Amino acid sequence: MTRFRLRSGVVGVALLALAASSCASDKAGDGGAGTGADGVKHGPGVTDDTITLGLITDLTGPYAPIGKSLSQAAQLYYDEINLGGGICGRQVETLVRDMSYDAQKTAVAYTELEPKVAALPQFLGSTTIASVRDRLEASGPLTLALAWAPSVLGAKPIQMTGTTYAIDVINGVDHLVKDRGLKKGDKIGHVYLEGDYGDDSVAGSKYAADKLGLSVVEQKVKPTDADMSSQVSALKQAGVKAIILSIAPKQTASFVGVAATAGLKVPVLGSNSAFAPQLLATDAGPAFLGDFAVLQAASPLSADLPIMKTIIAGYSDKFPKDGLDNGVMAGYTSAMVVGDALKKACENKDLSRDGIIAAHRSQNAWDGGFGSTMDFTDPAQPPTRKTYLLKPDPKAAGGLTVQKDNFTSDLAAAYPVTAG
Template sequence: MKKTDLRRLLAAGLTIGAIMTALPACAVQSSSPSGTATPGTLKAVPGFDPAAKTISLGVITALSGPISATASEQIVGQEAYWSAVNAAGGIEGYTVKLVPADNQYNPQLAVQAYQGIKDKSVMLSGILGDASTDALLPILNQSESLAIPSGQSAKFVKEPGLAANFTSYQTNVFNAISHLIEKGEASKDTRFCAMVQDEQSGKARVEALNYAGEKFGFKPGATAHFAPLDASFTAQVQSLKNDGCEVVVFGGAANLTPNLVAAATQLDFKATWIAEFYAIADSFRTSPIADYLSKNFLLTGPGANLDDTSVEGIKNLTSQLKGKPATMQMVYGYIQGITAHAILKKAIELGDLSGDGLRNAVNQLDSVSYQGLQGDVAFGPVESRRLPQTTTLFGYDAAKPYGLSAKEVAYEAPNNNPAF
């Protein structure tokens, strides 16, 4: 990890020195008649040291590169969650540590990052980027390993090697469109369009847009595409303006938003943009783009206002940050910590922390709740899994923490698609 990235995480108020420690890999053998060990005789596997009573989780995220400033905050959120768990005695006496690896938000580096930590972690509690998750799926399946994706494509919920745990892109887009129509800010006569990457996350958003069109009786307009590291969006915004787009589903991260707003301002394009929370960075609150964001962006995500400690998860996260401000990326990581905790607890109960044991643990889980940060996730066998159907909808307000002001907390549109 680069020194600048380490300082960024330390600035969040938490030490991450422990998560950089690589634990020795151990072979796994089972001696019980049923093929699993009892919790008192859990066998060592890569990432689990029964003598030291430590369990290590890998996290593949952007520790460097254009979105590292926000993506690194997911680790802070996970670390906040595990700090509280470990302080209370861990999971059945086992301390949980994180082992981070850098993919720079580049799927071509995801496999390399995984190879560097696969023998140091029992599972991955985060893979940043749908494309990186897609790149790792064949390897996870071949080795019967398990990962929690840091992405929201609905297709991931049916993958046996993944424990998807966020409201999907599809549901967030549908909920946002439903909210606009319900509030009279849009109608079936509105020109709904999209600006997305030409990959899984973009396809998921377009799928939701088409589904919303069927439900609400409109025909979607133009779809413009971009690459994750594009620096100019004049051509895309011009095409959307030429098509008369009034609401645009945007699939970009925070590194792209300033250039997007620059192009929209230059072209006097004043559509409503529907975007995920990670299109925003805290630094935007004092930037020239804040005014455009406040007038034109509707943001989706989990949680609530980041200073609303009446929400259990916000209260607990804030407490662990010890006075430092929370961000929505930290909430995202905190949710991943809750999911990983439930899986590890079940795996220990079943007596097997191997990849196969962790997959079996997910199959044996019922539903997991998230301290008011989002709706429940139904786990169990892949055919019965279900992601949350709730979306918190935010306006942009530079005076609010992280610039997010909740319009609707845990909004759930009527007649949503259960497949999402």
């Protein structure tokens, strides 16, 4: 298993090599409007022989470890596709660009890739997507957003997989009441990062608390805050009966470690990005095996599903020196979503940009074998409102196992999501 904190020099060399070793040449995908010899309509990134796709990710910034696994998993999927003959008789090639989670670098990467690619199976981060959202909405290709804030919703070319942070939290609070004994008048603590992730998450906890007669004790933190001691102390003094964390993984490790030492023994739910399996190998690892669970729309790699076994075997074989983490399944899933859209567009004989988006948006029950049916027809709404409750397990592939199968509470089903 890889360590969560990697040496910057080694990581920089290795991840820049990943970006440089993209399968497509910079000119390979310069297809334009027209019709191929097989009668299939072309668009940017499509020729008679190739379909070129772009991955805009973080290989040298704060999310470099997950950016690497996201990109490698996508490449694994397309390599498998190519071994089977490609899509529409064309080999799939990828161009990987590192934006270091920086808005200016994102704009440069998008400007370069936009005319060369048929779709973007990976675009990491709501903040970076926001820097080019107007351009994506106007003429951009089908784009899979690796972000779960409602700000990424509402544009026809942009697709979120899974559900929003708020809906995950609403389902989590409902679970605390129905399954963990919280009752009217109880307080729940919510530690959250400033920004899209935390703001949407706390909106969910406040909505659910209001409907269920609870109250929320808020603790907002900054990305640079490393020690969660004061937050633990404040929530313990407030007498909270449960806690939700919408913070970065290292902050989560600090919180659960300090809470264990301080004797704050209440259920703790980590919202989506709050946990990384690499944390199980740190000093805080034992604390995660207590009353801690993760709220996530996606099934874990350890789920008893054929597709998971395929991903684990393929990834371990192709990248034997790298461990399995949350990014592996997310990268593979988003690559498959775009792959299926391309296959459907091929059936329609239209691999233009509009044709690919239309093919994708026609799917109202996509599953892919992952156990989570998604409806892609409405750009303004998340494709699912179901949430898994996952338990950390150092022996499990990917470090998580299913504690409660995916479910949608009545509150989450009724929650009004505002796109954009």
